[in-house]
Amino acid sequence: MTQNPLLSKGQDASIDRLYELYPELxxxxxxxxxxxxxxxxxxxxxxxxxxxxxxxxxxxxxxLLDGSVRVYQHTEDGREATLYRIAxxxxxxxxxxxxxxxxxxxANAKSESSVSMILLSAEDFYKALSVSDAFRxxxxxSLVDCVCDMVQSFYGATFETLDMRRACxx
Numbered sequence: 001m002t003q004n005p006l007l008s009k010g011q012d013a014s015i016d017r018l019y020e021l022y023p024e025l026x027x028x029x030x031x032x033x034x035x036x037x038x039x040x041x042x043x044x045x046x047x048x049x050x051x052x053x054x055x056x057x058x059x060x061x062x063x064l065l066d067g068s069v070r071v072y073q074h075t076e077d078g079r080e081a082t083l084y085r086i087a088x089x090x091x092x093x094x095x096x097x098x099x100x101x102x103x104x105x106x107a108n109a110k111s112e113s114s115v116s117m118i119l120l121s122a123e124d125f126y127k128a129l130s131v132s133d134a135f136r137x138x139x140x141x142s143l144v145d146c147v148c149d150m151v152q153s154f155y156g157a158t159f160e161t162l163d164m165r166r167a168c169x170x
Contacts, residue, residue, distance in 0.1 A: 014065060022089065025135060028134050036131075044114065046114050049115075051111060052108065054074075055105065060122060061095055061096075061121075062086075062095060064116075065116045065117055067116065071086065071093075096143070
């Protein structure tokens with residue numbers, strides 16, 4: 001990839017990692033898409049950093065480059081229930097929900113390790129959806145994959161015997 005004079009060396013490395021994890025975005029060469037990437041924030045956070053809290057306003061969309069993020073809610077008895085984890089190459093469903101519906105974040109998100117990410121502002125997220133077929137497909141594919149995984153889990157819990165489920169886990 002050729003170096004963009006508007007980006008620092010570290011940002012160029014982050015963009016290379018972005019395209020490695022999200023290869024469908026690598027072929028995007030429109031001026032609008034490149035402007036969105038140039039405006040993105042490149043952030044690194046240490047382990048155990050709260051990235052979002054339940055009820056907070058969602059102002060950006062994260063593309064995780066390295067590390068792991070746990071998304072969870074507090075139960076009525078004070079425990080934490082993990083909803084899902086975000087790994088590099090995945091998208092955060094709660095963020096999508098918040099941005100698409102313009103509602104507060106419905107869970108908590110905390111880094112489980114040191115993380116690096118690219119953040120698109122909410123405005124640039126919406127713009128990316130309208131100007132980039134590849135970005136739009138990334139979002140739609142992530143949603144469809146999640147629904148299919150949930151249906152498969154439901155099917156397994158409903159129709160497979162407990163012995164079969166145990167054997168599959170082992």
